[in-house]
Amino acid sequence: MSGNKGSIKPVIIFLCLFVAHNLSAQAPFSRGVNLTGWFQVSSPGQIQFTKFTKKDIANIKSLGCDVIRLPVNMHAMTSGNPDYTLDPLYLSFLDSTVAWCEELEIYLILDNHSYDPSGSTSSGIGDILIKIWSQMASHYEERSGYILYEILNEPNGITTEAWGAIQAQVISAIREEDTSHTIVIGGSGYNTYSELANLPQYSDPNLLYTFHFYDPFMFTHQGATWVTPSMEPLAGVPFPYNFAGMPSCPASLQGTWIESGLNSYPSDGNVDRIKELIDIAVVFRTSRIVNIFCGEFGVYMKNSDDADRCYWYKVVKDYLDEKNIPWTIWDYKGGFGLFENESGQMFEHDLNVRLMDSLGFEIPGQTPFTMKPDSSGFLIYTDYIGENIEDASYGAGTINFYSGTLPSNGNYSLYWYDFAQYNTISFNFVPDKDLSELVSDNYALDFMVRGSEPGIKFEIRILDSKSSEPGDHPWRMGTTIDAGDAEWDRKWHHVNIPLTAFTERGAWDIDTWYNPEGKFDWTKVDKLEISTEYADIIGKKIWFDNIHITDFDTAVVRVTEALGIEDHYGQGEVDIRIYPNPVYDHAEILVSSVSEYPVQASVFSLSGMKIRTLTGGLQYGEYQRFTWDGRNENGLEVPAGLYLLRIVTPRAVAAARIIKY
Secondary structure (H helix, E strand, O other): OHHHHHHHHHHHHHHHHHHHHHHOOOOOOOEEEEOOOOEOOOOHHHOOHHHOOHHHHHHHHHOOOOEEEEEEOHHHHEOOOOOOOEOHHHHHHHHHHHHHHHHHOOEEEEEEOOOOOOOOOOOOHHHHHHHHHHHHHHHHOOOOOOEEEEOOOOOOOOOHHHHHHHHHHHHHHHHHHOOOOOEEEEOHHHHEHHHHHHOOOOOOOOEEEEEEEOOOHHHHOOOOOOOOOOOOOOOOOOOOOOHHHOOOOOHHHOOOHHHHHHHOHHHHOOHHHHHHHHHHHHHHHHHHOOEEEEEEEOOOOOOOOHHHHHHHHHHHHHHHHHOOOOEEEOOOOOOOOOEOOOOOOOOOOOEOHHHHHHOOOOOOOOOOOOOOEOOOOEEEEEOEEOOOEEEOOEOOOEEEEEEOOOOOOOOOEEEEEOOOOOOEEEEEEEEEEEOHHHHHOOOEEEEEEEEOOOOOOEEEEEEEOOOOOOOOOOOEEEEEEOOOOOOOOOOOEEEEEEHHHOEEEEEEEOOEEEOOOOOOOHHHEEEEEEEOOOHHHOOOOEEEEEEEEEOOOOOOOOOOOOOOOOOOOOOOOOEEEEEOOOEOOOEEEEEEOOOOOOOEEEEEEOOOOEEEEEOEEEEEOOEEEEEEOOEOOOOOEOOOEEEEEEEEEOOEEEEEEEEEO
């Protein structure tokens, strides 16, 4: 015994250091939210950047949050195969978000949320991840420590051993560009806690190991339509389990893994089981002496009892806090969010106070929302979607909210193409609007429109909000736009339609058409939609700009040039992007879709005088890049004003507007 006494003191010191490590915070932040549905779109042109603002981030911080996890469909924010060059428009939006978080001193996790979890992660994904994260790391290497990189959300269908090796390569690629920022990593199996132990030993000391927690799944995902088979018919599963409260298995789910999950729910649906599963991550932390983080946890609100839902959050949150595990809930707004079910999700009116209390958040004062009639006009789209309006578009067509090719005014126009019949651009008013006074005061829907060729015809409609009253539906008022309203000659045209000129169209509700019944309600307007009701416009292209409700009919078409879209071979639009625009010092000009052809780029005055022929045209992914420093051919700075950029290729001619400050 005496021979072992000399080793007791070092062991005690080690244990004290070990305990101190595990009692300290596992990251520089403690709690926060996932800010979903913002950068999770299929192209940079579909990012609704005004959906969240700096004010929203300040609101989140006021709840007591010190971190935001930002899911990004990162691979769609690139030029795609083979180079996966990050899109400048995406980076400009993300840079603004990063700057807001740094100014507000709230941590931001840039989460690569690029794949549908229902599909398996490719064994060849490493090449893509290395290209993307090398660029991301190079771009953000000099930013503050408030920024973290998360390599990939929920890899699955691949072993953690294989995924772990890929992840090691990506870590190395990031470190070649950026040696300071924390990297968030995780195991396969949808970032499950049980796969953490199968990760390799990484030598990088600045890693944060993530796991997600949605147990018991029968409770947290009842009503979910995105799992297979759909859990939409499952409702009323209680937490914790109690025999009297358990629903029977829906007929459509009998014989599936969901029925098996319901059969095992008596042992899975309790507090002790939740703690037992979270302890798997705690044991991993203890064995590796690493930092861990719960990146997602939550309960889908649609079919769950609110009291049970809030209790589950409290159980999970309290145990994560007890074990010093930082966390971000899924999500802020959405089906798992902090707001009351089927509400307008307004910060001052709709927060779920009971849920906020369960999560230990600061609860701002809540007041009932009272809708008041609009008494003045408002913008729906001009460069960005307007305030308190959300993109609810649907269909197979593509929408680019930021076409920089010869907009009517400002920097961008809304470009719509590759649409089929019944594709729809939908502007959802949140909350609903009362337009009754504007109708009485002779307000109108006013906008600029441009079409690629004759034969364009589409519907503009206003939908009211369906109530719970029997027989009510989302009634429509509409009008048809065709050549009688605008010549489809590749030029901008001004359209002004009084709201009183809209006529009742009927309603489409749950796969059933209802003829007009005179029930449209201007006091509860839900959406403004632009829809391809007519099949004969497939293959044509449409641009919109400066869409608003106004009592003025004084808009002037300032850009009178015809847009060069295609030559007679029909090779497609020349995509021009200018950053920044307006130009203060110099502008980067990117020209896409013509990379295999020589490009001529010139700047002209509005009178047609050539100001400067731009040289360079260096390849930048799928783009050719030019720079204009705001000077003429003689090197003299030109006056502030409006200029035209003219792009010429062997197959097309196009133009864009540059504003020089």
